[in-house]
Amino acid sequence: MHSSKPGIFCGFLLLLAGACSAATEEGGTNRTAGTVSTNPTDNAAPANGGLITPSDNGGLINGAAGGPATPLPGLGANVCASARVTATRITPSVYFVIDGSSSMNAPFGGSGTRWSVLRDALVGPEGVVQKLDSVVKFGMTIYSNNDPMKCPAMAEVPMKLSNLATMSSAYPAMETGGGTPTGEALQHVVDGLPDFKNMIDGAVAPPIIILATDGEPNGCYSPATCDWLDWVNCLGMLLAAPASYDTTLAAVRAAKVKGVPVWVISLADGLNNIPDLQKTANIGAGLADTASPGAAIYSPKNPNELTTTLTKLLGDAVTCEVQLAGTIATTRACEGMVTMNGTPLACNDAQGWKVTDAKHIQLQGDACSRFKSDPTVVLDARFPCDVVVPD
Numbered sequence: 001m002h003s004s005k006p007g008i009f010c011g012f013l014l015l016l017a018g019a020c021s022a023a024t025e026e027g028g029t030n031r032t033a034g035t036v037s038t039n040p041t042d043n044a045a046p047a048n049g050g051l052i053t054p055s056d057n058g059g060l061i062n063g064a065a066g067g068p069a070t071p072l073p074g075l076g077a078n079v080c081a082s083a084r085v086t087a088t089r090i091t092p093s094v095y096f097v098i099d100g101s102s103s104m105n106a107p108f109g110g111s112g113t114r115w116s117v118l119r120d121a122l123v124g125p126e127g128v129v130q131k132l133d134s135v136v137k138f139g140m141t142i143y144s145n146n147d148p149m150k151c152p153a154m155a156e157v158p159m160k161l162s163n164l165a166t167m168s169s170a171y172p173a174m175e176t177g178g179g180t181p182t183g184e185a186l187q188h189v190v191d192g193l194p195d196f197k198n199m200i201d202g203a204v205a206p207p208i209i210i211l212a213t214d215g216e217p218n219g220c221y222s223p224a225t226c227d228w229l230d231w232v233n234c235l236g237m238l239l240a241a242p243a244s245y246d247t248t249l250a251a252v253r254a255a256k257v258k259g260v261p262v263w264v265i266s267l268a269d270g271l272n273n274i275p276d277l278q279k280t281a282n283i284g285a286g287l288a289d290t291a292s293p294g295a296a297i298y299s300p301k302n303p304n305e306l307t308t309t310l311t312k313l314l315g316d317a318v319t320c321e322v323q324l325a326g327t328i329a330t331t332r333a334c335e336g337m338v339t340m341n342g343t344p345l346a347c348n349d350a351q352g353w354k355v356t357d358a359k360h361i362q363l364q365g366d367a368c369s370r371f372k373s374d375p376t377v378v379l380d381a382r383f384p385c386d387v388v389v390p391d
Helices: 114-123 128-132 164-170 182-191 228-239 246-257 275-284 303-317 330-335 365-373
Strands: 087-089 093-099 137-144 153-160 208-213 262-266 321-324 326-328 337-340 343-345 353-357 360-363 379-383 388-390
Touching (some): 093 153, 114 128, 114 164, 114 303, 137 182, 208 303, 246 262, 321 326
Parallel strands (some): 093 137, 093 208
Antiparallel strands (some): 321 360, 326 388, 337 343, 337 379
16 A cells, blocks of 8 residues: 655755845846745754755855855856755644554553553654654544443544644543444544545645554444333443444545545454455555455554554655745756755656656655655755746
8 A cells, every 4th residue: 555665754844045146236146145944834953953054155156155156157147047945845644543442451462552552652752743743743533432422432632733742641541441433433533624635736735544443343322222221231232332344434435535545553463354444444545445455454463563554654644745935947947956965866866856846846765765764854956047936
């Protein structure tokens, strides 16, 4: 379902917005060093405090900072040789739908319960939310039917950046208990999301839903249909309705219609062998119900495998596409220069970068891997002034 990509940690992206030409009394061209621009949604900063150290000449071409610049060969004295543009990482959104049923108290890999290990892997001191809190919008729903009169019972945390503290406080030390109304909880989450397939110009990327469960869904039993004269039987049915994937499959189909992917993590041995769970993963990946080979069902067996699984999934959620604060002529994009920590990256190279459209470039291969794994990476992009129009 997903290609393996090493590393997940988002490089904090800062580029300079360069001013173009202004005629000087000497007939040359003044180009001032660009101003530092930060992405207001990103809170993590490189080791230098979020500042970019310009090149030795202040980011100017053949001229000292603040002074007249010598025009490049073949250009007139007042022609802007190049311009820098700001860029921002496209911030991904990830929403966890977490099974809080009683069976999540079962041992997991000899190092705690399914619940405690999952909690540590997500919001613990070394958890993935802790590490990516400032660069990924996280949200969460924990569901069960521990309240027989309210099914599904849910603790919900809306998606936003810097959400670790809220998620941690909403994530109890013990599982919430009861049954597994997966479909009802998932449908509630999907109903609260917009239709991303019909959103104008794809202005907002859809979130990725990660479903983590350890049992077959047994839905919600309606109290209205229960004969409360036999209250013991009624209570039993409310807490343990018959297992059925019908509502889960309906919910994941609704997510597919809205363009929202659903990835599946199985926390119980053998759960991933259930055909309906495979259908859930297939539909969530945008495939046909019975696709073969089907989408991946991630089935970690111990805490290390769970952390590796979450690291991979979030690495797949974080893209190496960069949005420019300007519009470039795509057919001439390679006339520009993109550097990573001062080292030029080759255009249209498997280990460099390519243009995807007039406002986006895509890092590739080693450049992409480093961009994800190194939080101090700084990209700089400049293009000839007749190739780029700054916003």
